[in-house]
Amino acid sequence: MSGPLPISATQLALAAALVGINGLLSLWLGLGLGKKLVIASLRAVVQLTILGLILVPVFAANHPGVVAVLVVFMLAIAGREAVGRTKRTTKTLPLAATAALLIGCGTTALLGSAAVIQVEPFWTPQYFIPLFGMLLGNSLTGLALGFDSALASLDEGRARIETLLGLGATWWEASRPVVADAVRTAMIPILNSMSAVGLVTIPGMMTGQILGGTEPGLASRYQILILFLIAASVALGAIVGTVIAVRALFDGQHRLRVERIIRRS
Amino acid sequence: MLHATSITHTFSGRTLFSGLDLEVRTGEVVAIRGPSGCGKSVLLRLLAGLDPLQSGTLTLDGKPFDHWGGPAWRAEVVWVPQGATVFEGVPEDLLARVGQLAQQQERPTRNPIALAEQMRLDPGVWTRPWAVLSGGERQRITLAIALSRSPRVLLLDEPTAALDEESTQAVEAVLAGQTAVWVTHDSAQCDRVANQVVRLG
Numbered sequence: 346m347s348g349p350l351p352i353s354a355t356q357l358a359l360a361a362a363l364v365g366i367n368g369l370l371s372l373w374l375g376l377g378l379g380k381k382l383v384i385a386s387l388r389a390v391v392q393l394t395i396l397g398l399i400l401v402p403v404f405a406a407n408h409p410g411v412v413a414v415l416v417v418f419m420l421a422i423a424g425r426e427a428v429g430r431t432k433r434t435t436k437t438l439p440l441a442a443t444a445a446l447l448i449g450c451g452t453t454a455l456l457g458s459a460a461v462i463q464v465e466p467f468w469t470p471q472y473f474i475p476l477f478g479m480l481l482g483n484s485l486t487g488l489a490l491g492f493d494s495a496l497a498s499l500d501e502g503r504a505r506i507e508t509l510l511g512l513g514a515t516w517w518e519a520s521r522p523v524v525a526d527a528v529r530t531a532m533i534p535i536l537n538s539m540s541a542v543g544l545v546t547i548p549g550m551m552t553g554q555i556l557g558g559t560e561p562g563l564a565s566r567y568q569i570l571i572l573f574l575i576a577a578s579v580a581l582g583a584i585v586g587t588v589i590a591v592r593a594l595f596d597g598q599h600r601l602r603v604e605r606i607i608r609r610s
Numbered sequence: 611m612l613h614a615t616s617i618t619h620t621f622s623g624r625t626l627f628s629g630l631d632l633e634v635r636t637g638e639v640v641a642i643r644g645p646s647g648c649g650k651s652v653l654l655r656l657l658a659g660l661d662p663l664q665s666g667t668l669t670l671d672g673k674p675f676d677h678w679g680g681p682a683w684r685a686e687v688v689w690v691p692q693g694a695t696v697f698e699g700v701p702e703d704l705l706a707r708v709g710q711l712a713q714q715q716e717r718p719t720r721n722p723i724a725l726a727e728q729m730r731l732d733p734g735v736w737t738r739p740w741a742v743l744s745g746g747e748r749q750r751i752t753l754a755i756a757l758s759r760s761p762r763v764l765l766l767d768e769p770t771a772a773l774d775e776e777s778t779q780a781v782e783a784v785l786a787g788q789t790a791v792w793v794t795h796d797s798a799q800c801d802r803v804a805n806q807v808v809r810l811g
Binding site: 504505507508509510511512513514515518522596597598599600601 | 658659660661662675676679680681682684685686688689690691693695696697698707708710711712713714752755756759765
């Protein structure tokens with residue numbers, strides 16, 4: 346096994362030309378995606394370049410404080426992203442998302458690093474940061490789906506919820522199926538990718554490791570581990586997030602306050 | 611038994627009622643009348659504690675709403691919504707869920723299937739999906755479930771609006787003697803069932 350072949354700026358420009366094919370297709374079919382494509386590509390280039398630049402000193406510092414700062418920063422961004430594209434939102438939804446990601450991804454990353462991979466110390470940036478990022482990325486997708494499902498159930502199913510409340514149900518008794526549905530929805534992407542993985546796709550992380558020179562057997566073991574950690578963090582995050590979000594739509598006397606739901610077009 | 615004192619409610623700049631007093635005595639029916647959009651349904655929601663009071667007080671047996679707490683209050687003062695809500699699955703599922711509510715554990719119960727039969731519903735409706743039941747069937751099923759939990763006060767929002775004459779009579783007969791606040795558009799029905807009439811609007 347050899348190390349990764351170096352990639353120059355010229356080679357990246359060549360890859361960018363491939364995105365140009367997308368642009369031409371969009372023009373030809375009138376998809377109107379041209380502008381979005383340019384912005385998304387530029388964001389990817391800028392964000393990943395900065396990430397590469399940041400990770401060098403973070404790995405070099407090898408200090409828990411530096412890791413903690415980066416983790417908080419990643420959490421704050423992920424919390425915003427998770428609620429950025431949902432069809433409905435609430436004032437407290439970003440907070441619910443951040444808390445859910447902290448608990449879901451934080452717990453799983455800690456367990457994964459300390460107990461499963463047994464990194465010493467557990468916060469070693471080379472392991473903890475990519476692991477945490479991987480969990481965040483998947484959890485925020487799941488969380489967004491879960492929020493959409495929960496808020497739609499409460500908004501559109503108001504009559505059902507209130508009939509139960511009208512018979513003496515507590516907020517939790519009335520909305521437990523709503524939470525269950527939301528968690529099920531949040532889990533769909535990770536369940537799909539766990540079933541299709543290896544048959545249909547070679548996952549991005551494993552591809553990266555193999556291209557980076559890791560032996561495929563070890564790369565696949567890492568991938569399996571990551572999938573399990575992702576599944577755990579998505580489930581935990583979705584439960585915590587939807588319970589907080591749903592609770593926030595009821596007041597102290599267990600009234601459903603649909604006016605707290607903000608619909609986005 | 612149930613007292614509402616000086617209830618005022620404003621909705622998007624319009625005062626629906628102001629300083630409204632209401633007293634519901636045991637065994638009596640208070641009918642709520644008034645033109646469409648005058649706030650009859652809103653008043654029922656307020657009495658059920660499903661919307662917060664803007665001003666005024668609610669008491670049951672002299673004890674204020676906040677002391678009861680929402681779920682305990684609503685187990686005593688049961689709200690049956692207007693129209694016919696479609697639930698998931700079949701009516702039996704809803705019946706089972708209501709029976710499992712913490713607030714419903716210690717209550718005396720009546721047989722909902724027998725109650726529904728008295729309202730001219732055959733027992734087969736309990737295992738048919740909500741989606742294939744008619745509006746009138748759904749409404750009577752919901753009413754039978756509410757009645758089966760022996761509520762102190764029933765809040766009824768046009769419970770016979772979707773029913774023919776015979777079914778309406780059957781529902782009125784089943785409800786005889788039940789303490790209720792009853793929203794109705796039908797003045798003949800009002801004359802038959804009401805001990806007290808409150809006019810809004």
